[in-house]
Amino acid sequence: MQSLSISNQFQTPSRTSTSSTSDDASTESDEIPTKPSRVIPTAVSHRNLSVITDHTESVSCIALCGEFIITASHGKEIMVWQQPDFRLFTTFGNGRGSVKALVTLGTKILTAHQDSKIRVWKVSRNLENIFKLVETIPTKKDYFGKFMKNGNYIQTRRNHKRLWIEHTDTISCLTVYKNLIYSGSWDRTIKIWRVNDFKCLESIKAHDDAINAIIVSKGRVFSASADGKIKAWGQKVDGSHFLNGIVEGHKDVSMNAVVVSGDGTVVYGGGSDGYVMGWLVDSWKLVIEVEAHKMSILCMCMKGEILCTGSTDKSIGIWKREVNGLTKVGSMNGHEGPIKCLQVSPSNIGGGFLVYSGSLDKSIRVWWVPNG
Template sequence: MIHTVKHPVPDTPLSTPLLYSTPSSSSSGRSSDTDESPATSFRYDFQDLKFKILNVPASSFHSYKLLANLSGHIGSVSCLALCGEFILSASQGKDIIVWQQPDLRQFTKFGQGEGSVKALVTAGNKVFTAHQDSRIRVWKISRNSENLFRLVDTLPTTKDYLGKFMKQSNYVQTRRHHKRLWIEHSDSISCLAVSNGLIYSGSWDKTLKVWRMSDFKCLESIKAHDDAINGLVASNGIVYSASADGKIKAWGKEVRNTHSLKGILEGHRDISLNSIVVSEDGSLVYGGGSDGYIMGWLGNRNFDSWRVICEMKAHKMAVLCMCLMGEFLCSGSADKSISIWKREINGSLFRTMIIKGHEGPVKCLQASPTRVGGGFMLYSGSLDKSLRVWWVPNYCSTAQITSSIDGTPRISTVSV
């Protein structure tokens, strides 16, 4: 079901959340302490991995390769991000492990706060982490410091607190007999997105908050959903939030960084939507549900002609995470598997392979934008406390898995 809220969409587009820092040129003369992306010392060549990637016939539909099984977390791996030559992974413990490529060794650790790290996103030379203690922490990447990842602020900031705590109108009811400043989340922050100078945070408290990156001031708090927010993504001037209330809501930025509801995409009744991805042009939205289904919608940025184009049983158990890599969609599930899907022109999906190996539910996925040896790198974090690194071929074989939910996979021939 699709609901449309008719408001004009702002003409100024927002950029896609930056989950991978592109190294700047060594001739740029920029200081490593600027807000630009990490400089050339963060650069490395994926072709160094060639020796690990075998030439696999295109007729083999399950020709992925496990390159590494990285251990070191004391708890479940909850989120991942790519930052130049580094992979960042976080878990139930406060420590965030930094892995260096291409040798995939543990480089360092950093972290602070109470409870699990729930979300992790990078932008330029900054890393933003969201925590179970309802705070966002900002880390600066600086090669001029002994601590490569240095804590520079915590949101809400002290300045933001001092400017609001005296005025009673700045307090909101969070639960019976409890009030908080509207700039504070009252429950775990579950997801983050960064776009066009703004930070978006979604929480189990059902709110979506907007922060200005230049001074980390909270600009807006939106009562976005009727249940916990599980996923956020920003694309082409629209911010999408996926919730346990079974809805995906689209928010457009108006003047002075305020946001208004543009449309609602509704999933299955009484089913939580756990993850969301959006195509580069913003015309396709996919949501992963607790019933194991992936649903897809095709439409336009005005939200006046959206329609369901994909509704399929993707996993035996809940879909917990998804990521896009070009024409491929990757989904991770509580059934411990990862599925790789090929997107067709009309937005429908067909499965090209199933990746198995994790001993627990797959909680997070991240694909590298760099092509490697006729494929791409896929990183997966699991409740089995491991981070695994896979090479996935980017060709589509003539052998396609048409069903693997209820038994032995059936193989059929498809036109590619």
């Protein structure tokens, strides 16, 4: 592992971010740009702060938990890194199945796996086992409460039934909002779990193909799928969910990633054709269509007015949100394989913020990106 102290890597005067969430994004335009109109050089460019190469397999997901970075791979290993020197703190989860997604929940970590299970880990006082497995979802209690009733089974394939609370294929994405956990799967369903007891409350047949990404913004759930659609789901008074909106990208193109602007007015989708597309939330009008990469976009993250896109072409694009679209302001290069996951730091540092990228080259890179 190669690492450098953040404070020594760059000396930028500290200042508070002035990124705004103005009403510009909600201004409807009759023109849909098909390419970024220009590339603007930044006064202070982005920096690669650290390269972490301890994973033995492709890095699949990244999450932040206080001062720690948590990363997981297709090799079933989950690693915890301590900032700011990015040293390895501990590892856990070996042998539990390839990890596809992870989120933090207070002192707990939730991991989604290829074996269609969600596992819950909790910080332990036992120094020999810092993160202890405390639950597997669906829980045994949930199983026992439903397995005796025929009405709780659904047909998954010919002559085969499963309980509706079970995912039947890889769980590809997770997100947490208030007291609910949302999981999306290659089985085309979204399942909603209650945080306090991990009971499955609802299962939605959401898409016609694998679900690749899921995010919650302003109470709406957005899911992106290989069927080329992004769907928005609202919540009724009784807690159940309903289809609130639907947008579709280019024909026969998978939607691999989804993010929503901080003000909740625009939803962005990243497609397998390398395009970023954006729609106004509520009217669902297409307002952005930019060829961001020549190859597939696999992941995206957003901080303020800055959007980052990770691609199969091994690069990370940096985009500035404008009134009528996106303007490219930089590109981060260094990975030797496709960019599988991106995570952005919630706080500012030195007039910018940190972006963490994981790649199929088995490495994690830490970048500093200016706000302006």
